[in-house]
Amino acid sequence: MTAPRTPLDTLRTVFGYRSFRPFQEEIVTRLIDGGDAFVLMPTGGGKSLCYQIPALHRPGVGIVVSPLISLMKDQVDALRENGVAAAAYNSTLGEREARQVLARLHAGELDLLYVAPERLMTDAFLERLRELPIALFAIDEAHCVSQWGHDFRPEYVGLGRLRGLFPGVPLIALTATADVQTRTDIIARLGLRDAEIYVTGFDRPNIRYSVVEKRKPFNQLMDFLAGRPTEAGIVYALSRKRVEEVAEKLRGAGVEAAAYHAGLADGERSRVQEAFLRDDVRVVVATVAFGMGIDKPNVRFVVHYDLPKNIESYYQETGRAGRDGLPAEALLLFGYGDIPLSRSLIESGGNPEQIRIELHKLNAMVGIAEAGTCRRQALLGYFGERLAEGCGNCDLCLDPPETFDATEDARKALSCVYRVGQRFGVGHVIDVLRGSRNERIRQLGHDRLSTYGIGAHLSAEAWGSVIRQLIHRGYLEQDMANYSVLKLTPAARPLLKGEESLILARPRVKVAAPKKEPKRRGGTVPLAEGDEGLFQELRALRKRLADEQQVPPY
Numbered sequence: 001m002t003a004p005r006t007p008l009d010t011l012r013t014v015f016g017y018r019s020f021r022p023f024q025e026e027i028v029t030r031l032i033d034g035g036d037a038f039v040l041m042p043t044g045g046g047k048s049l050c051y052q053i054p055a056l057h058r059p060g061v062g063i064v065v066s067p068l069i070s071l072m073k074d075q076v077d078a079l080r081e082n083g084v085a086a087a088a089y090n091s092t093l094g095e096r097e098a099r100q101v102l103a104r105l106h107a108g109e110l111d112l113l114y115v116a117p118e119r120l121m122t123d124a125f126l127e128r129l130r131e132l133p134i135a136l137f138a139i140d141e142a143h144c145v146s147q148w149g150h151d152f153r154p155e156y157v158g159l160g161r162l163r164g165l166f167p168g169v170p171l172i173a174l175t176a177t178a179d180v181q182t183r184t185d186i187i188a189r190l191g192l193r194d195a196e197i198y199v200t201g202f203d204r205p206n207i208r209y210s211v212v213e214k215r216k217p218f219n220q221l222m223d224f225l226a227g228r229p230t231e232a233g234i235v236y237a238l239s240r241k242r243v244e245e246v247a248e249k250l251r252g253a254g255v256e257a258a259a260y261h262a263g264l265a266d267g268e269r270s271r272v273q274e275a276f277l278r279d280d281v282r283v284v285v286a287t288v289a290f291g292m293g294i295d296k297p298n299v300r301f302v303v304h305y306d307l308p309k310n311i312e313s314y315y316q317e318t319g320r321a322g323r324d325g326l327p328a329e330a331l332l333l334f335g336y337g338d339i340p341l342s343r344s345l346i347e348s349g350g351n352p353e354q355i356r357i358e359l360h361k362l363n364a365m366v367g368i369a370e371a372g373t374c375r376r377q378a379l380l381g382y383f384g385e386r387l388a389e390g391c392g393n394c395d396l397c398l399d400p401p402e403t404f405d406a407t408e409d410a411r412k413a414l415s416c417v418y419r420v421g422q423r424f425g426v427g428h429v430i431d432v433l434r435g436s437r438n439e440r441i442r443q444l445g446h447d448r449l450s451t452y453g454i455g456a457h458l459s460a461e462a463w464g465s466v467i468r469q470l471i472h473r474g475y476l477e478q479d480m481a482n483y484s485v486l487k488l489t490p491a492a493r494p495l496l497k498g499e500e501s502l503i504l505a506r507p508r509v510k511v512a513a514p515k516k517e518p519k520r521r522g523g524t525v526p527l528a529e530g531d532e533g534l535f536q537e538l539r540a541l542r543k544r545l546a547d548e549q550q551v552p553p554y
Ligand code: ADP
Pocket: 017, 018, 019, 020, 021, 024, 041, 042, 043, 044, 045, 046, 047, 048, 049
């Protein structure tokens, strides 16, 4: 078909939509101009148009790699409805159909061809393509190329050859799930050139995020539910036993609640799920097993009774609230005492490498619970989406902690990260800043760095909070796959060069009142003077993560 004048024309005349969603137009333009792109957008975000429209605007056929034959068929059918010449080439085709598709391909009749990776990456097929004008390559579900992702597919690995074989053809990788490490890995494996990275659509502004100190969790849950006597919601707990207990106690207190976990019979599980969908059960108390395929629009709240194992699951689980776009709540009950349980769950399974990464992810999750500024900024930042301003709809935005001018401290921390070669984690950076005299620092010669001891005025906890906020605000990145090593981001530059100032929050961590000190009723305690004992668990975890950090020899 002949392409109309602008991408917007195409969006309207071919696809029948009025306007682009955020970044769609930029991505389309980038590809039309011949550049590579990496797109991270949630499911339903509108990734397909990002390659479909440029395929119509560039000469030649757009080749789309997709792992799922059923999805290919849906897309091809939908495109044909809109008058786009699309076809799929995969194992469901009979010999005659396959020949027809190839004939149309060679005749230059196709705008888009969907191919399974194992079909595409045969020498014979690649030879064919090299004789034809190709508009672009789109790699859908691109996380399948990375072992860091959750759905690694060996047949995706070969796609790394495309970039070299077709140097003039733009390449776009798209996925709905990839943390920073997976993303970096995908880009490297596919060999994307100066890829522009687009991350968008993850924000769920209608969900109000809050974290409260976990003291008497059941009473806290009851208080929370009492304020919402008719609303439906999910309570996530870490163990089956706890799920059963909480559900039982809720029923005892007159709340229509049901338990859901993988230990229940299939029949019981689907019964609970159905009842929840039909609004016959108000609260489902569940392990992580609950959620896949739950599409209930009016879930008004998600409570985390225990600390989730990582930010990915936390965000996914809280994202089940408020699908209808109406106000919803995500409440996390957080206590340092939960860390051992999460840790033992992690340590009970997987290979050592996986366990190591999972522990780092747990640490990042604790960082969200300890966040000093906008919770949503910290959460979205983890996925690489930046929010310029606080969200106005989380506990920290609604009840902001005290702030201070942290420009100098931030510069000290950032230069220290730089001085240690961006190859160390938080613990070591703090040790250098505070001028600690430990063996490792001496061995590395880090006691001779200009940043050694420049931060002795703050406690280790206070530095922890400054560095965490720098991570959450996007000045520093923590490489989870690589021993949580801290790295500067481009945003750190103006701050380091003294062109920017920075206001940070005075840390406010809500901690459970220790048993031996019955006088204190919990509440808000500045971290800098926080009760030592309460941080022990976290310290132990962080120490362990720091100790295992292998230092490459200079
Ligand atoms: P993804 O691949 O990211 O999961 P899709 O590309 O399948 O998402 O798009 C999800 C839905 O959003 C589709 O129904 C699609 O037609 C619709 N959509 C995408 N972009 C727009 C837009 N700019 N305006 C309106 N609807 C859109």
